[in-house]
Amino acid sequence: MEELKNYGHQHPLLMLNEEQLLGNGNGVVDCSRCGEKVSAPCFSCVECCGFYLHRICAEAPLELNHPFHRHHPLLLLQNPPYTSDTRCVCDFCNEACEKFIYHCSCGLDFHIKCALFTFNIAERNLKELEHVALEDPSFSSKNDGGNLGKCFACWEPLAIDTYFSLDCGFNLHKKCAELPPKMGHVCHRKHPLLLQFNSERLSCKICQVTQQRGFLYGCSTCNLAIHIDCLSPLPVIEDKSHQHPFTLIWRQIPFICDACGTEGHHVAYECCTCSIMVHKKCISLPRILQHSFHVHRVFHTYFIHKEYFESLNCIMCHEVVDTEHGSYFCADCNVIFHVDCALKEKEMYCIVSQENEDDKSLDIPVNSITKVLETNDAGEATLIEHCKHKHYLMLSDKISEHGDKCYDGCLLLISAKFYHCSRCDFFLHKSCAELPKMDLTWSHCCDEKPFSGPKPCILTSDCMFQCGLCRYLSNGFSYKCNECGIHTCLRCFAICLQNAVKIPGHKHPLLLYYDYKEQCSGCGGDILGANRCKDCNFNLCHLCVIRPTRVRHKCDKHILALTYDKVNDYAKYHYCDICEKERDPKYWFYHCETCDTPVHVNCVLGEYSFIKLGSTYNEGNHEHPLAFVKKIHYYPKCVKCDKPCEDLSLECAEPGCNYVAHWKCRY
Incomplete structure (x- = not known):
């Protein structure tokens, strides 16, 4: 045994050959620098403290001038130069680096073994690969997918004639191990292309994709990067x-x-x-897509005659589509997508096989929510039969007679033309009455699964539900998904059917930008997926888009109106009359103009604004039917918790039965 210097360890180290390593009796041990299993020749601590080093790791230079990274040297550090919250990852093998790494000031990090392995490849020292079996990875019983199925140089799938080894941790195509360090190419005649790491994270000039790891050819003078496979395309x-x-x-x-x-x-x-x-x-673009942004299938086409279009704006990004080039298009609806927009998120579309090209069974929603019995001279339905009500409904505009009541479908206060049943005081918003009985909607993905086509949603009115979009509890009408059972309230459903939303608080229509991150102009909250005005810096979250414009609350005897501008400029007035806390005058609030009562939006709406008071609840265990109530002056005690019923409660209307319980205490 030969005693050598300690290589940074506190004790002297001895070099061991294979026989001496086995004679130590320590079994399988790991290198204290690279973390891999130690093999001879190696170094061992004379004090037997468990410190071992591969010879190559012990003799690794403190500064490495790597041919694949010519601008800066790689410095050997004992620990990553980052905070404890930042995970250090090797830019070659994509595995975590915990200690003893080669680091460059430009942000590159490598394990010792990865830096030295690629250095040997760059120097054409292929003896480093002599111990690696040249085999077909498809026959390896140890190859279980993940990174084992890709070449660490080009990050393309492995194939026959491949350097493949689980012991050393590297998978390489033989052709990638033998790549020339410099080459001229017809795609860049000005300068030679050099084999290198993508230290500047450049996208490939040919395919436009950014490859974070592995090798590529580049020209630093022209700031150019090209993937290995992109240099040899099929003719x-x-x-x-x-x-x-x-x-x-x-x-x-x-x-x-x-x-x-x-x-x-x-x-x-x-x-x-x-x-x-x-x-x-x-070349291989899908011909037909079923996209979550449109109920019909869309077809790829290379050009479209502009006269067939009402709008040339992409339904996703709302920017103009050049119809002289390719797009995805629905001829029935004049809906168009940029190709890159349509294919941007794999979870938002599915490919329709050409064998099913003529199958239009999913393209046509089933309508006829109502049967029209009478119309006026303008062709407007004045008497209808609705699928969710047993009596005929008549068109009315007598808001003064019924303005304090709410629609049975969307639970908003009556504010426009409506259908009314005089026999049982049933009210239905005119726009709600015109919704389809069944629709194929993209408003949600069942159980967060990838999109597989539009889901049949049926109009229902016979249960309590929580809307899958706005999360409000309601007992109005909803659309229920046949697959997963998720409910969507009519307010949210109507918004989903509109390409552009017009609200009273803004002069321009609002368009949905599903991946836009911004603060909501209505409530100030952070949002991902804004209803946004293209002309102004105005963005709304989904909840603000569906806010009721008129509400009632026990804090005021009048109807409160949603207010978009500050009523006055005096700071002392910027308080909520319900919670008595300060409110931000930049954001929306409800206000009574007669009494000058300003209140926070959430203080007015609370949890139960979309439950019709007086309606019957039949899902409980009580022997009699129960009705929804909110006590204003007299607060009886809950039979469950013995506390006053100040919030939404269920009360028995049976004479002599004094049952009353909080909604939350019903079971």
């Missing part, structure tokens, strides 16, 4: 979605892809028969 590609083959063309100037309408660089594929030029990835 001819045939795909069943197009009737002709596509032929490779190298281009020095950018082009506009005829399939998706975005810019392409260097590599184009052309169909000479159809005179179209596309990205490689766009």
Whole structure:
């Protein structure tokens, strides 16, 4: 045994050969720097404190000038130079780095073994791979997916003729281990391309995708990066979605892809028969999609005659679509998507097979919520039969007679033309009466599963429910999903059917931007997915869009109106008359103009604003039917908790029965 220097350890280290390592009797031990199983030759602590080092780890230089990262040296650090909350990940193998890492000031981090392994590849020292079996990974019983199925150089799937080893932790294509460090290429004639790490996180100039790890070819002078596989595309590609083959063309100037309408660089594929030029990835675009933003299927097309359009705006991003290039289009509704918008989120669409192209069974919602019995001269239905009420309903505009009552469907106060049953005091909003009996809606994904097509939702009115969108409890009408049973209230459902929402508090229509992050202009809350005005810096969350414009509350004898602007500028008035706490004058509130009563929105609405008082509750265990009540002056004690019933309660209307219980205490 030869005693050597300690390599930063507090005790001297001895070099061990394989026989001496086995003779130590410690079994399998790990290297204290790289964490991998130790193999001879290695170093061991003379004090037997359990400190072992691979020879290559012990002799690793403190500063490594790596050929794949020429701008800065890699420095060997004992611990990652980050806070405890920041996880350090190796930029080669994508595994966590806990100690002894090579670090660069530009943010690159490598395990010792990864830095030295790639250094040997860069220096063409392929002896490092001599111990690695050259095998087909598809036959390896140890290959269980994950990173084991991809090459650590190009991050493409492994194939036959592959360097593959679980013991050393690296998987490489043989061709990637033998890549030339420098090459000239037709796509960039100005300078040679150098094999390197993607230290600047550049997107590939050809495919536009950013590869975070592995190798690529780049030109630092031109700030250019190109993936390994993108330098050797197939000369001819045939795909069943197009009737002709596509032929490779190298281009020095950018082009506009005829399939998706975005810019392409260097590599184009052309169909000479159809005179179209596309990205490689766009050759295999899905022909038909069922998208969660539209109830009908949408078809990919290379161009559309503009005269067929009422609007050229994409339904997702609301920006203009150039119809001279590819898009996804519904001819029945004149709805259009940018290709990149339609395919942006995999959870929001499903691909329809061409075998089912002529099947339109999912395209047509079943309507006829009402049967029209009489109409006026303007063609407006004045007498109808509704599927959820046993008597005929008559059209009325006598708000003065019924203005203190609410609609039975959406539970809003009566404020416009409505249908009324004089026999049982049933009221239905005119717009609610015109909703479909069944609809194919995209308002939710069942059990958070990927989108698999529109879900049949049936109008129902026979239960208490919590809306899956606004989360309010209600006993009005709802649409219930046949698959998962989630309910959507009529207020939310009506918003989902509109491409643009018009609210009294803003002069322009609001468009849904599903991934837009901003603060709500109505309540000040953080939102993801805003109803946004394109012309103003005005954004609303879903709850503010469906706010009732008129409500009643026991704090005032008059109807309170939703107010969008501060009523006065005196700071002393910026308080809520219900909770008596300060309110922010920038945000919406409810106000009685007669009594000058300002109140917070949430103080007025509370938890139970969309439950019709006086309606019957039949789902409890009480022997008699119960009715919803809110006591204003007299607060009887709850039979369950013995506390005053100041909130929503259930009361028995049976003479002589004094049962009354909080809604929350009903069981």
